[in-house]
Structure formats: structure tokens, C-alpha cells
Amino acid sequence: MPPAPKSDLPQGTLDMLVLQVLASEPLHGYAIAQRIRRLSRDVVKVPQGTLYPALHRLENRKLLTAEWKASETGRNAKYYRLTSRGRNQLKAESQSWERLAEAVAAIIRGAEGEAG
């Protein structure tokens, strides 16, 4: 059995990234993975398979809805769309993340200042 690929992302961040990527338009799983990779300029390396449990979890929590339709290649794909509940969740998580990021940055700046 090959070892499961590890994610570089902090725990729980993937859900927020998925919601953020889907905020602009409905996408299928492969497109979501590609978009995360492109937007992060290849910094965030999500093992692509781990995306699907997250998508299914968000769908069950009614933060996403999904429908099958033809993709750009003509093949049927499952497209995920953000629900209004998902949009609210994204807003709340983004704010929380920004506060946390600012706090972490402030701590790091402060620590560097004291060290300097």
C-alpha cells in the first residue's frame, strides 16, 4: 500500500481554500485543484485526492451544492457551487484567518525586533 500523500496545509485550511476558489464560479474537482495550485503559485501543494473528501464533507454540510454537467472537454463532470450558507461560512472563516495571520505576523515581527 503506497503511503498517503501529506498535505502542507494547516488543519482545516483546505475547506476555506475550496470555498474561496468556488466563490467566483462553479468548478469541478480537477479545476479546483488546478486553481488552488495556480493561485498559490505552486506554494500550496494539495495532494489532489484529498480534495474529494473535503468537497463531499462540504456538500453534506450544505455549504456546497453539486450538479453533473458537460465540461469544457465535452465529458460529464461534477460541478460544485457555493451556497449562501457556504458564502457566510467563507466570510466568517476568511475574517478569522486574516485576524490569525495578522497576529502571527505581528508576533514574528515583534520577535525579530527583540532579537535585532
Next chain:
Amino acid sequence: MNWLQRLRHRERLEHELDAEIDFHVDELVRDLMRDGLSERDALRQAAREFGYVPQIKDDCRRARGTEWLVDLIGDARLGLRMLKKERAFSIVAIGALSLGLGVSTVFFSLVYAFCLAALPFAGAGRLSDISLRDDSGRQPSLTLSQARAIADEAPLAGIGYFTRRVVPVRTRDSSARQITIAYVSDDALALIGEEPSLGREFQPQEYRQARGAPALVSARLATDLFGSPAAALGHELFVDTVSSVIVGVISSPRFPERSDAWQPIASFAAAPDQPGLSMFGALKPGGPDATDVSSLIESALRRRSLLASGRVHVTLVPLESRYHADIRQPGWIAFIMAGALVVLIASSNVGNLLLSRGVRRTNEVATRLSLGATRGRIFRQLIAETSVLCAAACGGGAFVAWIALLGLRAQIPASALADWTRIGLDWHIVAMLFAFGAATVLLCGIAPAVQLMKTPATPWHARTTTASRSVERWSATFLTVQLALSMLLLCEMGLTVQLYRAVSAPRAPAHLAEVLTAQISLSPRKYGTPQERSAFYADLRDRLRAAGLITNASFEGALPGTERVPRHVAAGSIHEPGTLVASVTVDAGFFDTVGVSLESGRTFEANSRDTDGAVVVNDRFASLFFGATAVVGRQIRVMPAGDSNSASAARTIIGVVPSFADQATLEPAPVIFLPRDLRHAMASTLIARGTAPPQQLASVLTNAIAKLDRDVAVSNVVPLTDATWQAQWIGRMSQTLITGIASIGFFLAMIGVAALTAHRVGSRARELSVRVALGATPTDVVRAVLRPLALQLAAGLLVGGLLTVLWQGGFGSPGATGSNLLLVAALVTAATAIFSAWPARRAAHADPVAALNSQT
């Protein structure tokens, strides 16, 4: 999509998941090939980037939140397959548990019906019973004037009272029959939500109508009198000789006490100080509580001089507690525990069977463990299998209970229960059955599952450790529990059967088969004075004798042996306050009619005033109080029970009769017979002896009464033996129940003995074969197999004996005699020997070569 839909559309979701992942991987491969990789390299790269697909699919399934249920269903399916595969095991285990669960369900149904079921009307919880209670705990009933005073003054939201009377009723054309009528106050029916299903309620002015008030009747009485409930409406009914019109029919009465008809209490011809009323009221929301209300009522009654004694108080208790048996009584606790014991025996039995089966499955479990199954997964699987078994047993238990309850209901006379008492399977009972079922999973499934879970993950190692000491220990514990509990139940059964037989078979030399009995009741209006009543009975006695065939007749308060009143008696060497002795009130003709010859002296004389100071005693009383049977002419003092300080009445012994075994004791009890004063008897049990079979006497008796007065109600004209059989339904039912559970418990324990011995023989086959090969005789082999069983039998008998003594001490049942215990111990030992003989004998005659070959 909710979790249930996700479960239902599981296959579609699986297809979609496959398609979704395929699409992703294909797109990734396409892009990689576009970037210049070969198809082979692109596929390899895509697999690396995507991750391990089976793991990802599992994660997706878990994300659906239904995986645990899917696993559970899978486990249950496997459990079902195992049950089908091992049919003999399944039949025995499900059969044993079905019996145990069925019996406990029957017991719980009875407990629920008599102790727990809510009264059948809305708001029963807010109603309180209002009654009197004196310092010695007696409950004198309310009089009409007390009830009216309480209704006037009690600060309650509503109040109702009623009195029930046995009265004759007849239509214009029919002869009189005896019914129970409830005379009710204005709000009594409304407070409990009693409404006629046909016709109308009483109108307000009808509650003031003293004569000719209308009547409501039960559908049962309406059908008996007029053929159908609807046909009764508007018909004339003579209630206690007074004409009345039926204005309504109640199909399913909710009235707290069983009644056939209802009339406004104004039509009840009674003196204001005549007791016999029941009363209930609804507390005002936010008003005074029950204690305050009872104090206020008591003050009001004292102010109006309606409470003669300072020792009598008013009490308010929830209405349900008045009409329910108290589940905290030792008898009911013993009853519940007896039901639980059978479940425990059945669970121990199945636990043993599961342990035996577990030994056979160690290889299977070891293989699964070696293939990567976790021990938790194995445990869950085994518990799921046991749950499937218990669920099947719950179905079987419900069937057993249904059949048993049908049989029990047939033993209970219809008139013995209130109309609203329901004995059967409702949702409470079924819920309890499944709770018992879940408990049995814990009782019988956990130990075998834990035992099997400990199996080493190496199958070759597992095989060598099959007969572990731990399995043996558990098996021995289960068997000891079964044997001990069986012994306890058998001892109780023995005592109950002995008591019932003692009660139902009087030792007096009476020839009861030739005696007829009937219930008669006089009209209170026509026989309002003592002289009128006395004259009626004398006239009827003469007419019965004159009619031929009937030689003796007596008029009793109840069937012989069914009603005894305890009284303090001081006589001979026993001085006041005296010993409690059963007293029976009998008519002058009683002993002649039932065929009991006096040992000495004479009986009471009909219509003789001098019998007021006379008493007849049985020979047990004579020997206990005077140490001799020649006691005619001696004096005794008789006082009411619980009030030995009250003025005692001196009585002279005029006769001695042989002892009757007519109460629940194994030895004849001392009994005194007091003369019945027919001047005060509105209703009687007529006992008649004749020269023809009882069936032929019936028409003579009913014709004689009809000719004398057609308003006298005659009912239940049956041979005395039949009437006694009907009256003894409680004893009979107790005997049926205890015999049933003791037999089932015993049978289950013996199945356990056989299963355990067979298991031991199986697990020791190699060792026993070696013994035989080395020269052991069949007797040696049998001894080797049965030796551990003998230890468990001894432990079971010892624990069982101790439990029996504790049980009888705790629940106040008659003490087990030494011979009783010895008899049961001998029975259990003999049955254990018989049930273990076959597997032991099989081991003794097994071919050692074949056994050794099969083990290698």
C-alpha cells in the same frame, strides 16, 4: 440530501464517486501528456499526484456520515448468514432467549396493567382521591352527608363522588338480574371525561330527580338485555324495582370502578349517614396543595360535627395511587425479579452456547486478525451477530408472550377487573421487550466476544489455546448461575403449588360436588327493614325445601373459603389483647349444607336471638387455645383486628368442627365461626344441597325465587365447585405463572448442562482419546467428563439454597421446608445427570484412533 437519502442512494453515489475520480485522473493525465510526458509516465505521475485511490474513496464515504450504518448493516448480514449456517445453534439459542424474553414480557405486562398503566382519561394526574383514614390505618368510607359537606366547602376546581351498589334490574318482560350500579354526583362523570357513545349525558335537572331518574348503561349490559347497544336507548329499565329510562350507552367505560350502569346519586335511596361513598377532586392550578386542602376539608367536617372521632383524618392522594397496586410492595418486586431471573437464566445459557461456538471460531478470527482486521472490528462484528440473534429472539419472545397472555386472560374472570384494565401487548410492553433484548446482548454477548477478541493473530497458535482457562471459567460461572436460579424458582414453584392445592382442596369431609350456589340480591326499596329481610330469607328457605330435591340451604356473605376477617381472640391460656384469628361469618344452615359434621356441640339456630353470643370453632383453634377439643361451653373474647383495646364481646363456644384448609397456609389455621345476621343481609351467596345433581337443582332454585319475588336478582347459578374455581383465579394464575417460569428456567438450565458437557467433550477429545488409548475404561472417561460438572452442580445447589432462603426472608413468602429444598436439590441433580449423560457417554465410546486423526 439527508443521511437517510445518502444511505438509500448509496450505489448511485458510489458510481458518481468513481466517475468523478476517473474524470480527475484522466484530465490530469491529459495535461501531463500535453506537457510532454509519455502516457506511461503521465499515468505514473498522475497516480503519484492524486494519491491512493481506495483510501481517498474510503475518506469520501466517511465524509457522507453513513459509513457506520453501512458497516452495521454489513455486520448484521454476516450475523444472519452465521445463524443460517449454524442452524442447530441458532434454533437452541433463539428458542432459549425467546422463552426467557417471552416470560419476562408476560410478567412486565401484568406489572404494567396493575401498577403502571395510566388511568384511561385525560388529566388523571391532576385528580386526587379524597378519603378518611384513622390512626390505625383503616379507611372508613365517606357518608353522603360528609360528601355533600366536602363538595360545598372544599377549595377544588371540581369534585365528584359516587357509591356503587349491587342491585337487581329487569326489563318489563325479563326476570331480575344482579348488576353493579354507580350512583354519581353532578360532576363525577364530567371530571373523568366519561361520555356515552350512544344517546346523551344526564341533564342538570336530572341530578335532582329522586325517583324515575334516567340511567346510562354499559354496552355490555345493553347487549345482554336488549341484543345490541343501540336497541337499549329509550327502553324502560327497572333499577331496584323503580322504573327508569335508558338515555345513553357507554361502550368503553373509563369509570374507575367496574360498573354496569350509572344513575344520579339523588335516586340512591339511602340515609345521609350511610357510608360507602368514594370521592375525587381536581386541585385548582396555583391553588392550595393536597395537604392544605385536606386540612381545610377536615376543619369543615369538624365544624359541622361530621367527623365523630378525633382519630379520623382527611387525606388526599393522587387518584392513580388509589386504583393502582403499589409496585414497591414486596410481592410485586418478587414478581418482577422472578421475570428477570428467567431472562438471566436464558442469557447465561446463550452466553455458554456463544462461548462454545467461539472456541470453534478461533481459527476464523485469528485469520481475520492476521489479515489486518482490528480487535475492535472483531468485537463489533461479534456484538452485531449477538444483536441479530437477540432481535430474532425478541420476535420469538413477543410471540411467546402473546400466546401466554391469551392463556392468562382466559383464567381471569371478566368481572374481576375494571373495564379499563388492559392486559396485552401495547407499545410500552414492546419497548420493554426490546430493552430486555438489548440487556441480553450485554448479558450474554460481551463475555464471549471479549474472549474471542483475545485470540492470537496466528491461527496455528490459536488452535493450541482453544480450551483456555478463561473460557472454562466463564462457562462454569454461567452454568452455576443457571443451576442456582433454577433451584430458587423450583423451590418457589413447589411452595406455590402446595399452597394452591391446600386452598383448593379443603380437608374437611365435605361433599361439595352435590352443592349448588347462586348470588342473590334484594331490592333495597322493597326490603328496607330488618324484619322484611329476615322474613324473606325464612320464606325462601321454606319454599326451597318444600319444592323438593333441595334438602339444605344457607345464605352466606361469600363463597366458603373466600372471605375471612382477622380478629383478636382471647381465650383459655391466651389473655387479652389476644391473638389474631381468622373469623368466618356463617348462616345457621352452613355446616349441614356443605356437609360438615360437627365433632361436638351444635351449630347456630336459625332466627334465634341467643346465637348473638355464640361461636363455633374448629378443632385447630380448640387445641391451640385450650389444648383440648372438649371446649363446648367455654368462653372466648372476640375483638376487632387492630383495635384490641375496644370493648370485647364474650362468646360461648357451642360447637367444634373439623379444620378447613381454606387459607394460604400449609397447616390448618385456627378459625372461629360467627353467626350471620340475615336481618342486615341485602345480598347473599345462596348455597343449596339437594338429592339431584346441581344442574337439576338450578331450575328448582330459580323458580322458587321467581315465585317468591321476581324483583330478587339471581345470578351465577353454578355448582359450588365451579364457583370456587372461578373465585380462586388469583391463586390459579399465580400457580400457572410460577410453574411456567420455573419449568422454563429449569429446562433452559438443563440445555445449558447438555451444551457445556458437549463442549467439554469436544474440546477435550484429544486428551480423552489419549486416555482411552492408554487403557482408561468408559467409566473413567465419564468420570473425567463429569467431575468438573459435579463441582459446578454443588456450587449451583449451594448458591441456589442460599438464594432461596434470602428470597423467602426478603419477600415474606412462606419459608422453604428442609424437605422442599432437598427434593428440589435431588431433582436438579438427577436432571443434570440425565442431561449430561449423553455427551459423556459419547465421549466414553468414541474411537480413539479416529479422534486423534481428526485432531491432527
